[in-house]
Amino acid sequence: MSTALGPTVGQRWRTWRWVLLGLAAVIAVAAVSTWLTAPRPGGHLDAGSTSPDGARALVTLLRDNGIDVVVADTVGDVARAARPDTLVVAAQTFWLYDDEQLARLAALPGDRLIIEPVGKTREALAPALRSSGSTEFGGLAAECDLREAERAGAVQFDAADTYEAAGATPVTRCYRGVLARYDDAGRTVTVVGGSGFMTNSGLLEEGNAALAMNLAGSRPTVIWYAPQHSEGAGSVGDAAITDLIPDQVTWLVVQLVVAVALLALWRGRRVGPLVAEPLPVVVRASETVEGRGRLYRSRRARDRAAEALRSSARQRLAPRLGVRGDAAPPAVVAAVAQRCGLDPQTVAHILYGQPPASDTELVDLARALDDIERQVAQS
Template sequence: MTPAAPGRLEPTSPEVASGVDSGAASGASARSPGQTTATTSVSPTAGGLWRGGRGVLLVALLVVGVAVAGVLLGGSGGPGRLLDPADASLSGGKALARLLQARGVRVERVTSVAEAATLAGRAGPAGSTLLLSETFPLDEAEAKRLATLPSDLLAVGVRAHLDLLAPGIAPRREARARSREPRCGLPAAERAGSAYTGGVALTAPPGSIGCYPADGVPTLVSHSGAGRTVTVAGDGQFMTNLRLAEDGNAALAANLAGGRPTLIWLTPPESAAQTGGGKAGLYDLVPEGVRWAVAQVLVAVLLLALWRGRRLGPVVAERLPVVVRAAETVEGRARLYRARRARDRAAAALRAGFTDRVTPRLGLPPGTGPDALVNAIAERTGQAASHVGAALYGPPPVDEAGLVALAEYMDIVERQVGKS
């Protein structure tokens, strides 16, 4: 007689495990012809997930790389102050200021017409050049005052009150900014050669010199008279940090702005936020490039989450090569125990299975001690506590007859517990 099917079996030796596999295989070969073959579902493997997800991962890494590169190459991340000699952004004019200083020209950055007038008076007649860009908010009174200064005037991109600053020079039409040849006799333009000019085509009064024409109309006009020279450029991009190294832009800017020992560079006053007078939040302090980088990273993470959160599709069924019944597995294990004379292991398996099944029926928690379990079984079934204790915790049987008797006794006790 083989022992009853245990609820839990201890680990066996490698020899016993190999015997179980052979017994299971032999039992499967003996199944009836009409028995159907079971199926099981197959989940995606790690390799399949990697092959399917590496494309999305590559796209995410590419987006992050582009965002980081944009931040690193974006300089200060802000738009900058156009033609400001203290601004190192792409639109600033710090490179030109350094170039002029290297040539011995003193660059004075001022933010008001009053300051410019004071410096021009100190420099004396023809001792300074006043640089005025389109960014400076100039009213009519200030324009009239600038027109009376003894300094030479270089106006780039200026359209407001141009009739007061440079009489006879006026905007005529729009002109696309691009690289152009000077085609004039102005020494500053001839030495520079081609330059990035345009913006506005200008009318030139008699006696003036027009350079860098757009369809025959000059985009840079220079006029000398009354002891000073007034030069108007339709666009000031050739003086920015971005364009200064292209063509002859640096030479043209230096020749026009560095003709006198002092350059008075008139720039608009800084805003309250830039000077610290206003309250700037944490978001305002973050460079614009960093914001775009964070936004791109969030989009990449969202796309990755949507991809990972999708359904994996219908369940795939796979036909199993063999089907082993539970009874055949138990019988094969019992034969192995018998062949190896492993009565101690068989008894331990029977006792463990009995304890696991009986303990919840008695209303006891898992892990109940031996004394409490034995007393509960004896009280429920009327069996002697000494007999129950010897059956559950006594020494293993010495022969097969004792093992069979132990199995029969525990089977009787289990039935009594179930009926009580």
């Protein structure tokens, strides 16, 4: 019997520190990779959304081309960044509807690019235009002298609204009125009746990306405003899941994680070197064999005893005969018969025959097996 000496705390730490450092590195790499490659859901024309209706691809292209894109979540953010030389991109969403919100946007300086506005938004931000109908599905040619549209060529608009002048202000209409532009007191106001050409899924169609880049990249600074939530008092539905968890629960989870880590460190300790220990009692092998024989005899288990004798004999014969331990019976019988010059049927009866019917036959079987092993060893 042997026992193990437990390692010291220092030995455990030297063993586990590299494992813990490696595990921490793997977790960090996996977390960063997951964060970088994970899809980012969001609403319509959300600047950070990778969904088909998001605008992350366009915002990334603008930044790659040296355009400073400021993503504004509220009108206050737009007001802080708006300057006479900036472009405010206002995309119509469910949260762009409040009269005060639209009035503050209309009073800000700089050019405007209004995407797919509803009537209330168009009247507040582009009062010189009015709706004149809608277009059918399919690509449309520019058919105007607007430089941004001429360079882009045909664009795939889905069903989009069209616009015309509401008064005496000159208006440039492109793509059958889907795109309209006019000048207002030194600023340029552009309205587009469809938003599909600016989304992540629509940029690859014909001249969509070119038109989106030409319109949104006309100024060195772009303020992207596509509100994704109400700017009023926060509601319960706007709260994140972490905001709904009490602080006590958070600390309880942290403590449980630390406790599990310490338990794993304690239970996973390395076993020390083995140390020999004298046995209290020495049991001879012959006594074990005699005890098992008496047990077989008391239960009249001659079949089990015979199979144990034959199995042990075959295992000892296999390496001497040059056959595998799990070789088929015919192969073992043929090898023994060839080595000893015995009749194959006799050998098969001894090694694989029927269980003996009496104790005398069991003794004879043991002697026959010993005789075969002696002949194989001496041949």
